[in-house]
Amino acid sequence: MNHSGATAGRLLRSARRLFAARGYDQASVRAITRAARANLGAVTYHFGSKWNLYATVVDHMFATLADRLAGAAAAPGPAADRIARLVEAMFAFFADYPEAPRIMMHALARGGPPPEAALPHLRRNLTTITGVIRDGQATGELRAVDPFLATFTLLSQSIWFVVARRVIATASGRSLDGTAAAAAVARHITDGAVRAFRADPQGDPR
Amino acid sequence: MNHSGATAGRLLRSARRLFAARGYDQASVRAITRAARANLGAVTYHFGSKWNLYATVVDHMFATLADRLAGAAAAPGPAADRIARLVEAMFAFFADYPEAPRIMMHALARGGPPPEAALPHLRRNLTTITGVIRDGQATGELRAVDPFLATFTLLSQSIWFVVARRVIATASGRSLDGTAAAAAVARHITDGAVRAFRADPQGDPR
Numbered sequence: 001m002n003h004s005g006a007t008a009g010r011l012l013r014s015a016r017r018l019f020a021a022r023g024y025d026q027a028s029v030r031a032i033t034r035a036a037r038a039n040l041g042a043v044t045y046h047f048g049s050k051w052n053l054y055a056t057v058v059d060h061m062f063a064t065l066a067d068r069l070a071g072a073a074a075a076p077g078p079a080a081d082r083i084a085r086l087v088e089a090m091f092a093f094f095a096d097y098p099e100a101p102r103i104m105m106h107a108l109a110r111g112g113p114p115p116e117a118a119l120p121h122l123r124r125n126l127t128t129i130t131g132v133i134r135d136g137q138a139t140g141e142l143r144a145v146d147p148f149l150a151t152f153t154l155l156s157q158s159i160w161f162v163v164a165r166r167v168i169a170t171a172s173g174r175s176l177d178g179t180a181a182a183a184a185v186a187r188h189i190t191d192g193a194v195r196a197f198r199a200d201p202q203g204d205p206r
Numbered sequence: 207m208n209h210s211g212a213t214a215g216r217l218l219r220s221a222r223r224l225f226a227a228r229g230y231d232q233a234s235v236r237a238i239t240r241a242a243r244a245n246l247g248a249v250t251y252h253f254g255s256k257w258n259l260y261a262t263v264v265d266h267m268f269a270t271l272a273d274r275l276a277g278a279a280a281a282p283g284p285a286a287d288r289i290a291r292l293v294e295a296m297f298a299f300f301a302d303y304p305e306a307p308r309i310m311m312h313a314l315a316r317g318g319p320p321p322e323a324a325l326p327h328l329r330r331n332l333t334t335i336t337g338v339i340r341d342g343q344a345t346g347e348l349r350a351v352d353p354f355l356a357t358f359t360l361l362s363q364s365i366w367f368v369v370a371r372r373v374i375a376t377a378s379g380r381s382l383d384g385t386a387a388a389a390a391v392a393r394h395i396t397d398g399a400v401r402a403f404r405a406d407p408q409g410d411p412r
Contacts (some may be wrong), residue, residue: 023216023315065319076355080408100269102314105315106315108311108369108373112375113372115229119377122373126377145319149391149394152367152391153363153395156363157366158360159359160363160365161362164322167314170325171320171324171325171329172329174354188359191402193398196398196399197401
């Protein structure tokens, strides 16, 4: 197997596009190789199998997201700023990987366990985000919310926005296209999370 | 077309199951009629077409959700209690309609506009939930958060939990099966939203 080289790169790009458009089962090796201007045996030669090609696409995608979230979390600062950077990193990732939401939707619609290739990166995301929450709890900035559930709050809203923005726009009549709309939603998610998780002030009766 | 009667009922149930398992394109009329113990022409006779059968499934599903959310919002009370009832109604709906998440995932993976049959119900949900937020703002319980974005916060977390709970459980090693786990997540969503949207206390310096 040889993942490098021009042909392998073209196969990865056409696979990403076709897995997003059609899902794993309906994206044929024939369609993928044709779109990559490669011969029919190129998937086997470079990746071993269609499933391994899919796993490589998923691995690249979630490794990139995990790297970016880890990068966003690495800089020190107040918990609110670090949460803002995490949310911004998620939105930036989805802006750069427009195929990611539909690849995820196809995998969820297909059912079964998540692709093995995604799991280490998903675990890393969990570690990264819960780490930011725990740091904020250690400094007293954040209250004793369950870090796992706090992570869920940040991820779920960010992912659902990219996944459902067109449906939400159609149902609401509100335009959600473009970077300004995404930035407003990202700010809303951050602001809500910071308010939801910040420590109660001393003597606040509520 | 005749949507009532035992055969139509069986067709609706088998269609719901097969659209969830395979998606619209891969759920054949042959498979749907066979599972319903009906003849091959029964879909045309009772629903006019496979698409109309799908639209009827989607209509029933989202009408039920919209009715339940409207019912949950109808009772008066403090904003926090009404938000809790909205979230509980969403979780109860998904517990009663286990096919709903995958039908939604297939539709999102397929791309294109949402099914027409869903739109009036999605609009009603928006009206219901933004209404609860606006009522809480009118009484001074909630701050001037954008009611549309507040609605997004409640819906996105509730939907993403049912959609992704297995993937999240696999990645985190945390069991999310069962009603107790769902109830804990519902409480977290409610508690976070109430903290995120409540009015700032007078004189709070933050």
